[in-house]
Amino acid sequence: MTSTTLLPNGQTYNFRLRAMNNVGWGKYSTVTPVLLDQTPSRMNPPVIAEPDIIPLQMKITWSPIDFMTDGGRDPIIHYGLEWD
Numbered sequence: 001m002t003s004t005t006l007l008p009n010g011q012t013y014n015f016r017l018r019a020m021n022n023v024g025w026g027k028y029s030t031v032t033p034v035l036l037d038q039t040p041s042r043m044n045p046p047v048i049a050e051p052d053i054i055p056l057q058m059k060i061t062w063s064p065i066d067f068m069t070d071g072g073r074d075p076i077i078h079y080g081l082e083w084d
Helices: none
Strands: 012-015 032-037
Touching: none
Parallel strands: none
Antiparallel strands: 012 032
């Protein structure tokens, strides 16, 4: 396992992998392209819980986006909730 850091955003990087044993190097894997600095996927709608018994309050929850399974996008740093 290795880690790559300080790659500029807005560019596509192609990664491939191969292994070596006592006989030599194996063939490379297929290429996996990753575009850095993409916007997150569309979120699922928030879930509004049944109103609590406390007046003027409600509980709103959502499922966070897992950036590792979201196409390799940058981690989520903020959520924005709007209402009218």
